[in-house]
Amino acid sequence: MSKVFKRVVGLACAGVMGWLLSACSPVRMLNGLTPTRSFEKTSDIAYGSDPRQTLDVYRSKDPAPGAPVVVFFYGGSWNSGSRADYLFVGEALASRGITTVIADYRLYPQVRYPEFLVDGAQAVGWTYRHVAEYGGNPQRLYVMGHSAGAYNAAMLALDPQWLQAVGMSPDNLRGWIGLAGPYDFLPIKDEAVRPVFFYPDSPPESQPINHVSRGAPPALLMAAETDTLVNPTRNTGGLASALREAGVPVDEFYFSRTSHVTLVAALSRPLRWLAPVLDHVSGFVNH
Template sequence: MFAVLALLPGTASALSIMDPFNLPAAMDGGTSKVGDGIAYADGTRHKLDVYAPEQRGAPAPVVFFIYGGGWNRGERSDYQFVGRALASRGFVTVIADYRLVPEVVYPGFLEDSANALRWVQDNIANYGGDPNRLFLAGHSAGAYNAVMLALDPSFLKEYGVTMPILGVAALSGPYDFYPFEYDEVRTTFGSAPNPQGTQPINLITADSPPMYLATGTTDPIVRMQNTERFADRLRAQGVWVTTQYYDGFGHMEPVIAMGAAWRWRMPVLEDMVSFFQRFGAFPSGVPYVAVAPEAPEMLPEAIAPMEQIVSQLNSMFQPIED
């Protein structure tokens, strides 16, 4: 891993364990970062980046991606590979920072994302995006945030967000983890006046948007049964839900596999885009065929330690639910 990090430009800047996934050779070409560090409100944690296809014509669908990190860590710069992956499939993609625990607890991080969505509503057309074709996506704690924004209208209403949410793609997310058994969630949610109201599984209505829920079958942080229970409740309310269970993978692998370096491990990006297409991302009517790339015969030296890095990333998380 250290050999990979040594290849990165700007050695004076802080290094991140996610850096190898954001090497130029490990990201999708034909894409551009068209917005860098744009302020959507005052404060250092209130900035966002925008990614788009280099070749742009008609306004493109928009994905607002929320990264995870147990609500107490994470940086938008760690997920450049996600922004470029979605941009390579024709989406204008927004990744926003939000305040973290202990600076805020629930619902502060949700309020920040709602505020960032107001920026998207007001400004994304200037970057080639169509605000009427908005999808939310997220991983881990970010999957929780994305689902909550879609299920609890009070957050968007507070910031005057009226854009329709056409669908939500959630990876490795916790949706049903009350009572709060672990310190990480107890610190984040324990002071909520209505703790059961913090749980997405309790907020589903027949008007909830379609959802794509994906998880690794061996995730020790948020067990796959969490996704199963949430999906069952969605279906019981008549909400469209697509589930994908990636056999033998853990907590970080689904989001890592969105990037070009690990995409051959599972078709999560193609599955997600296929879901978005089903619900109006590209109104041409042409079906999107999800195809998993073949495994490379020989991994480039720059990505050889990926297995080690993913294992270390998984070890950084504490369990969220039993």
């Protein structure tokens, strides 16, 4: 089979899966195909007083001592999403021995920027203080996110004020992982996102790329080559270049068979053939 034919077949399959994942209840389909016997899950842990300030913890049923820890933030344009939709992410990371925290956070219109970053920092603070109770090592702590969640992870890793508010600093992070994140998106084109960031008066300090510094934690950045929602060249490529110029270690990968949505879906068992997203995350966290 020629390389060209393989690529055409791969793109066709990715297109079909993208259509399926844009149909009714896509995450229900993925979660329904996710095995549940490989991990232990502790649900509905409050890290704040608001009903949205709640998280779940996933861990391997056979954890190694002092397991690495990832706090994962989902996307949804800061106006939608639920941690219950990301069981497949918890299972994927737990299957590689990573204790995983998946946190809800307040969304628009309940809040605007920067309140969801306040929530993210509080979730990380809870994790740092309590994850040892679940077999995780707080000295091996990472933040990770997809799309808007990758933005949240980036801001927590790059702008010290958010973690400082919970008695921490980016120095407490061993690194951070961004999947298809918007890191440099002013002026805002997406009408659904504009009110979240006070368009047209969106503050420049809301952009992760404006907080790059030499002391930032190492980064793993991944994107789909043909992402039509978040420009991968400007956002992933631009941030990776800025980090390197500041002397920050960064790994950068682009995949041809994924879209903006299927990039995170590639963590699920049925779709891991799309891209080695889980392998890269596991290698970064377990090195």
